[in-house]
Structures are given as structure tokens and as C-alpha cells.
Amino acid sequence: MKVDTVIVGSGSAGLSALREVRRYTEDFLLINDGHWGTTCAAVGCMPSKALIEAANAFHRRLDLNEFGISGADGLHADIPAVLRRVRKMRDDFVEGPKSMPDKLGDRAITGRARLLGPDRIEVNGDEIEARAIILAPGSSPVVPGPWEKFGDRILTTDTLFEQTDLPPRIAVVGMGAIGVEMAQALARLGLNVAGFDAANEVAGIDDARVLNAFRPLIEAEMTLALGAPADLEEAGASIRVKGHSTSFDADVVLAAMGRRPNVDDLGLETLGVPLDDTGLPEVDPVTLRIGDLPVFFAGDANGYRPLLHEAADEGHIAARMAAPEAPEGGLCRRTPLTIVFSAPQVARVGLPLSDMGDHDIVSGCADFSTQGRARMAQTAAGVLRVHADRETGRLLGAEMCVPSAEHLSHLLALAIEQEMTVDDILAMPFYHPVLEEGLRSALRDLAKQVPAKGGSDLSSCKELGHDALE
Numbered sequence: 004m005k006v007d008t009v010i011v012g013s014g015s016a017g018l019s020a021l022r023e024v025r026r027y028t029e030d031f032l033l034i035n036d037g038h039w040g041t042t043c044a045a046v047g048c049m050p051s052k053a054l055i056e057a058a059n060a061f062h063r064r065l066d067l068n069e070f071g072i073s074g075a076d077g078l079h080a081d082i083p084a085v086l087r088r089v090r091k092m093r094d095d096f097v098e099g100p101k102s103m104p105d106k107l108g109d110r111a112i113t114g115r116a117r118l119l120g121p122d123r124i125e126v127n128g129d130e131i132e133a134r135a136i137i138l139a140p141g142s143s144p145v146v147p148g149p150w151e152k153f154g155d156r157i158l159t160t161d162t163l164f165e166q167t168d169l170p171p172r173i174a175v176v177g178m179g180a181i182g183v184e185m186a187q188a189l190a191r192l193g194l195n196v197a198g199f200d201a202a203n204e205v206a207g208i209d210d211a212r213v214l215n216a217f218r219p220l221i222e223a224e225m226t227l228a229l230g231a232p233a234d235l236e237e238a239g240a241s242i243r244v245k246g247h248s249t250s251f252d253a254d255v256v257l258a259a260m261g262r263r264p265n266v267d268d269l270g271l272e273t274l275g276v277p278l279d280d281t282g283l284p285e286v287d288p289v290t291l292r293i294g295d296l297p298v299f300f301a302g303d304a305n306g307y308r309p310l311l312h313e314a315a316d317e318g319h320i321a322a323r324m325a326a327p328e329a330p331e332g333g334l335c336r337r338t339p340l341t342i343v344f345s346a347p348q349v350a351r352v353g354l355p356l357s358d359m360g361d362h363d364i365v366s367g368c369a370d371f372s373t374q375g376r377a378r379m380a381q382t383a384a385g386v387l388r389v390h391a392d393r394e395t396g397r398l399l400g401a402e403m404c405v406p407s408a409e410h411l412s413h414l415l416a417l418a419i420e421q422e423m424t425v426d427d428i429l430a431m432p433f434y435h436p437v438l439e440e441g442l443r444s445a446l447r448d449l450a451k452q453v454p455a456k457g458g459s460d461l462s463s464c465k466e467l468g469h470d471a472l473e
């Protein structure tokens with residue numbers, strides 16, 4: 004068979020690629036192995052956030068007395084009902100992507116694709132020749148081989164939401180974004196949770212001051228053992244998990260040590276380009292092209308930015324660059340943005356602090372444990388740090404663990420994307436009383452250290468000497 008474009012993987016990257024490919028041709032094939040629901044909708048972003056919402060709703064009972072509302076002691080979380088709701092929502096979210104084979108007819112193939120070269124691919128025993136190939140095979144949870152002996156007592160996010168009930172003691176190994184989100188949610192639902200990680204960081208936090216603020220908050224809700232790899236052994240009916248100075252007997256263990264690109268047996272070695280230790284080729288982030296081949300590599304599988312909006316962008320870029328009339332040079336990438344849906348939420352925008360080495364930077368900080376609006380909501384906690392170039396005052400990045408970080412980080416992403424200086428942002432209106440005033444405190448702290456700063460938030464009124472906001 005001969006076609007113009009083949010897309011491998013019908014996840015968020017593959018489906019985004021499909022939309023763009025269809026702008027230039029209907030002569031395509033979309034090949035997908037396994038379910039067609041996408042990782043995001045079936046086992047990723049959506050069910051995890053549905054679980055977190057239930058957990059946070061139940062956790063709210065602990066604040067009610069403080070608000071003057073009594074009677075919350077009688078509330079209990081019905082875990083099977085919570086999980087049923089998660090699956091019901093999940094079933095709705097997967098409806099769209101699952102309908103692709105019906106919509107595309109024989110242009111959609113269920114099967115595992117394997118490259119035979121830069122312009123040939125095999126699926127279900129058929130060989131297909133293509134002008135362009137877009138690879139978007141996604142990633143899968145990492146489970147160490149020796150853990151297989153524990154059978155179904157090892158859960159991953161592929162199986163967690165399928166459980167009809169959960170036992171009382173859960174160890175979560177891996178305290179990155181997904182591990183922290185799930186561990187805190189399960190703890191907030193009333194389960195006894197212990198979190199383990201070989202590293203000393205949690206939630207992927209880069210800035211030590213943000214980490215120092217976040218760690219005790221998460222530690223207050225669960226046992227936390229950081230700084231040593233977790234070791235698992237049988238202990239009667241339990242799994243004993245040993246970590247740094249901690250031993251925890253668990254009924255089940257959630258493996259959250261990261262995700263591995265689905266490249267085993269994808270045939271990348273047939274492309275004739277160098278592969279790194281993990282079996283991945285080098286990919287240009289603005290073209291997603293592998294070398295100068297007509298092969299493009301998008302989404303989680305390339306390991307560049309394994310996030311939903313990035314996967315969708317990468318599918319889009321790959322398809323644009325795979326088009327016969329591809330734009331010169333590639334497409335630009337957006338300002339990096341990551342959010343962890345913990346409480347308080349963790350977010351990072353722009354460059355991580357540890358990558359700002361080339362810049363002479365100044366930093367501003369705001370303590371959200373005293374932030375007025377957050378105190379009213381009983382959510383006051385955490386810090387927000389912003390960083391700018393000392394000479395120009397241009398904002399470079401921010402990291403935070405604060406309530407509603409999902410919104411504050413979007414605001415900062417917009418500012419960074421627009422190349423705004425700290426002056427520019429402070430000239431925007433800030434309503435009262437809002438969480439954004441906490442962001443403004445960090446920006447004012449930052450502005451004090453930028454020599455070029457004019458001395459007033461109302462930058463356009465400088466001639467009048469308007470200093471009302473100082």
C-alpha cells in the first residue's frame with residue numbers, strides 16, 4: 004500500500020497531527036495500538052483531576068468548623084462511589100477520541116506499527132510506503148521488573164482508576180507531579196498514604212525556596228520518605244516498603260516513578276540515525292523532524308515536554324512540517340508552563356531557576372501564608388517567586404506553591420510570552436481583594452531590585468509624579 008502520510012498513535016499528539024494533515028491531504032492512515040481513548044482522557048489528566056476534585060471536596064470538611072459550620076464530623080468518603088464517578092466522567096471524556104475508527108473508516112487501523120525504514124512502515128503484516136511518517140506513540144508507566152512478583156498489588160495510573168474499591172494503606176513510589184497529585188488525593192480521601200522518592204525533591208520543584216515551603220505542607224498530610232530508593236518486600240499479606248528511615252506496610256503500591264516512551268519495537272533503528280542510551284533519536288523541537296528524514300516525532304514519546312498541551316502543539320507542528328509546502332525553519336514553541344494539581348498547587352512558568360545561569364537575575368518573593376484573600380478561604384499557604392533580568396527588568400520565569408497557581412501561572416505565562424518587564428505587569432490593574440495581589444507583592448519585591456524601575460506602578464503617569472501605589 005502507498006499513502007501520502009502515516010500517523011502512528013491516536014493520542015493527543017496524533018489527533019492534533021491528524022487535523023493538520025487533513026488540511027493538505029485525505030490520503031493518510033492513522034494507526035493506533037490498543038484503546039482509542041487517548042492517555043489524557045482515559046488514564047491521565049482527566050480521571051486524575053476528577054479524583055482530586057472529589058478528594059478536595061471531602062478534605063474541605065476539616066475547615067468547616069473554622070468557618071462556623073458544624074456537623075461535618077459525620078461525613079465519610081464512599082471510595083467505590085468516588086471511583087464510580089471518576090469512571091463515569093472518564094467514559095464521557097473518551098467518547099470523542101474513541102469514535103475515530105468509525106469516523107475514519109479504513110483510514111484508521113488498529114494494530115502495532117513498526118518502522119521498516121524512513122518511508123516504510125508495517126502494521127498487522129501489511130507493508131505501507133509513505134511520503135511522510137508522523138510518530139506519536141506516547142509513553143507508559145515505568146514498573147521495575149522485580150516488582151512483577153507482587154502481581155495486581157502494584158498499581159499504576161493505567162489501573163488505579165479501574166479499581167472498584169481501594170484498601171486502607173497505599174504506598175506511592177515516585178513523588179513527581181503525578182505521584183504527589185495521586186498521593187495527596189488518596190490521603191485526602193481518608194486512606195493511609197506514604198510517599199517515597201529516591202530524590203529529595205517533590206512535585207518536580209526546581210527552586211529550593213519553593214520546595215522548602217511545599218515539602219512541610221505535603222508532609223503534614225502523609226508519611227514522606229525522600230532521599231533513598233524504595234525497596235519492596237513481602238510482609239505477610241502486606242508489601243513492606245522501605246525508604247529513607249521509613250518502613251511502611253502497604254496493601255497496594257502505586258508505581259509513579261515516571262513514564263517511558265513507547266519505542267520498544269517501533270523500529271527506530273531502521274532510520275539510520277544515532278539513538279541515545281534510551282533508544283531515542285535527536286529531534287529538533289521546532290520542526291519535530293528526525294535528522295533530515297521525512298519522519299517526525301511528536302508528543303510524550305520524544306521526552307521533550309511530556310504534557311498535554313505540548314503533545315497537541317507537537318502534533319500540530321509535526322504535521323505542518325510534514326506538509327509538501329512546509330514553512331521554512333519550523334514553528335515557535337510556547338513559554339514553558341507546568342502545573343501540579345496538588346494543594347496548594349505547584350506551577351512553574353518560563354525558565355526553571357537552575358537554567359537561568361546565563362542571565363544576571365533578580366528575584367521577588369511573596370509569602371501566601373499571610374495573603375488576605377487566601378486567609379478568608381482558609382487556603383493561605385506557600386510562596387511565589389518571580390525572576391527577571393536585572394538590567395532590563397524583563398520577566399524570565401516564576402515558580403510557586405500557592406492556592407490557584409493554575410490561574411496565576413497563566414497570567415505570568417502571558418506576561419513572559421509578551422516579553423513584558425516587571426514595570427509593564429505592575430502597570431496592569433489589580434482588583435481587591437484577590438489572590439493576584441499576592442502576585443503583585445512578589446512583583447513589587449522584584450521591582451525594588453531592578454535599577455531601571457521607575458518607582459511607581461502607574462508607569463504611564465510618571466510625569467505627574469503619581470506615587471499613590473508606593
Ligand SMILES: Cc1cc2nc3c(=O)[nH]c(=O)nc-3n(C[C@H](O)[C@H](O)[C@H](O)COP(=O)(O)OP(=O)(O)OC[C@H]3O[C@@H](n4cnc5c(N)ncnc54)[C@H](O)[C@@H]3O)c2cc1C
Nearest residue numbers: 012014015016036042043047048116140141302303310311
Ligand atoms: C495520571 C496522569 C496525569 C496527567 N495529568 C496531566 C495534566 O494534568 N496536564 C497535562 O498537561 N498532562 C498531564 N498528563 C500527561 C498527558 O496525559 C500526556 O502528555 C499526553 O496524553 C500525551 O499524549 P500523546 O499523544 O503523546 O500520547 P498518548 O495519548 O499516550 O497516545 C499514544 C498512542 O499511541 C499508541 N501507540 C504506541 N505505540 C504504538 C505503535 N507502535 N503503533 C501504533 N500505536 C502505538 C498508544 O497505544 C496510544 O494510543 C498526565 C498523564 C498521566 C498518566
